[in-house]
Amino acid sequence: MTENNKEFHFDTRAIHAGQEPEPITGAVMTPIFATSTFKQKSPGEHTGFEYARTQNPTRLAFEKCIASLESGTKAFAFSSGLAAGATVLELLESGSHMVAVDDMYGGSWRLFEAVRKRSANLKVSYADPDHPETILSQISKDTRMIWIETPSNPLLKITNLAEVAKIAKTKNIVTVVDNTFCSPYIQRPLELGIDIVVHSVTKYINGHSDMVGGIVVTRKPEISEALEFLQNAVGSISDPFSCFLALRGVKTLPLRMHQHCSNAEKIAHWLDQHPKVEKTIYPGLTSHPQHDISRTQMNGFFGAMISVYLKTDMAGVRRALEKTNVFTLAESLGGVESLIGHPVTMSHGSIPLERRKSLNISDNLIRLSVGVESAEDLLEDLDQALKAI
Numbered sequence: 146m147t148e149n150n151k152e153f154h155f156d157t158r159a160i161h162a163g164q165e166p167e168p169i170t171g172a173v174m175t176p177i178f179a180t181s182t183f184k185q186k187s188p189g190e191h192t193g194f195e196y197a198r199t200q201n202p203t204r205l206a207f208e209k210c211i212a213s214l215e216s217g218t219k220a221f222a223f224s225s226g227l228a229a230g231a232t233v234l235e236l237l238e239s240g241s242h243m244v245a246v247d248d249m250y251g252g253s254w255r256l257f258e259a260v261r262k263r264s265a266n267l268k269v270s271y272a273d274p275d276h277p278e279t280i281l282s283q284i285s286k287d288t289r290m291i292w293i294e295t296p297s298n299p300l301l302k303i304t305n306l307a308e309v310a311k312i313a314k315t316k317n318i319v320t321v322v323d324n325t326f327c328s329p330y331i332q333r334p335l336e337l338g339i340d341i342v343v344h345s346v347t348k349y350i351n352g353h354s355d356m357v358g359g360i361v362v363t364r365k366p367e368i369s370e371a372l373e374f375l376q377n378a379v380g381s382i383s384d385p386f387s388c389f390l391a392l393r394g395v396k397t398l399p400l401r402m403h404q405h406c407s408n409a410e411k412i413a414h415w416l417d418q419h420p421k422v423e424k425t426i427y428p429g430l431t432s433h434p435q436h437d438i439s440r441t442q443m444n445g446f447f448g449a450m451i452s453v454y455l456k457t458d459m460a461g462v463r464r465a466l467e468k469t470n471v472f473t474l475a476e477s478l479g480g481v482e483s484l485i486g487h488p489v490t491m492s493h494g495s496i497p498l499e500r501r502k503s504l505n506i507s508d509n510l511i512r513l514s515v516g517v518e519s520a521e522d523l524l525e526d527l528d529q530a531l532k533a534i
């Protein structure tokens with residue numbers, strides 16, 4: 146099944162899109178093409194594959210599969226989510242202005258502030274996405290890009306994508322959505338008018354915490370052409386082994402997301418009632434300020450990330466996080482196994498204290514990546530760990 150076979154449903158495309166049995170042996174699974182170069186019949190006469198930075202068959206199959214799942218026309222696989230994001234920023238001329246949501250993956254913030262500000266004179270204004278007007282009020286005549294993460298990391302703020310896309314279009318501003326927390330099963334920003342989707346493939350798309358990768362998807366021909374050039378010119382491509390793993394992982398994305406989300410809903414409601422919990426943030430709770438937008442924008446799901454403010458201090462948080470048995474204390478998210486993290490010391494350690502304070506990323510905030518284990522075991526694990534506070 147090649148290209149965007151729209152007559153097939155998502156679950157079918159997750160397994161087959163971009164993949165044909167290998168023509169020489171009939172191997173049903175796309176092989177790992179471990180080669181740096183390809184034989185040419187005559188100078189310039191090749192099979193479509195010349196040099197493996199430019200094209201690799203394993204990578205191409207993975208790119209076609211994700212392009213199809215994100216309702217795009219082209220996808221470009223990179224060595225990490227940050228490499229994907231960094232290449233998207235290369236679309237901008239030096240000195241461009243960008244508006245970004247104020248709550249986002251710490252590494253993206255570091256890329257903007259500690260790298261591109263210096264090397265590309267990038268100017269970034271941050272906006273609270275709770276109301277699209279706050280994003281729009283930051284737009285100036287130099288604004289070339291809007292960078293959105295929804296739900297955002299770690300506070301799970303939701304941006305109304307259709308609304309931002311509509312206004313950005315009238316001003317000719319490129320819109321980018323980091324869709325890592327949702328995966329294309331739950332949210333497809335391109336269908337809502339967004340120009341570019343970025344993923345850390347490391348998370349839900351691969352889903353098994355055994356590789357690092359990134360991908361960028363678009364349906365706009367001019368952006369696609371520019372990204373194809375940049376992927377090859379900058380060269381931070383995904384290797385064939387990682388693409389093989391991700392292609393294997395994504396086959397079960399729909400199955401995994403169902404279990405991830407149903408477990409997370411149970412856990413979020415349970416935490417919301419827990420006496421040691423000050424506040425539970427989860428888009429599926431009616432207390433979430435953008436609960437209604439998530440309901441329509443996220444395909445009836447609410448994701449599997451939950452952030453929780455505990456009624457305790459750093460020492461209490463430490464005691465609880467040392468106690469979990471099923472939840473593993475570790476960075477990252479989106480794998481089949483449940484992880485528990487502490488943004489201040491882990492994912493958001495690169496954000497200065499003052500900024501963390503103003504964003505409410507405090508010592509008593511913990512973040513759960515709910516896996517696909519038994520919900521009962523996960524609840525029991527949290528229950529015993531919270532007793533240690």
Ligand SMILES: *Cc1c(COP(=O)(O)O)cnc(C)c1O
Pocket residue numbers: 225226227228250252253294298323325326344345346347348357358359
């Ligand atoms: C992990 C993550 C990234 C960075 O991806 P890497 O694969 O670790 O480089 C970017 N955005 C979000 C939302 C992430 O969770």
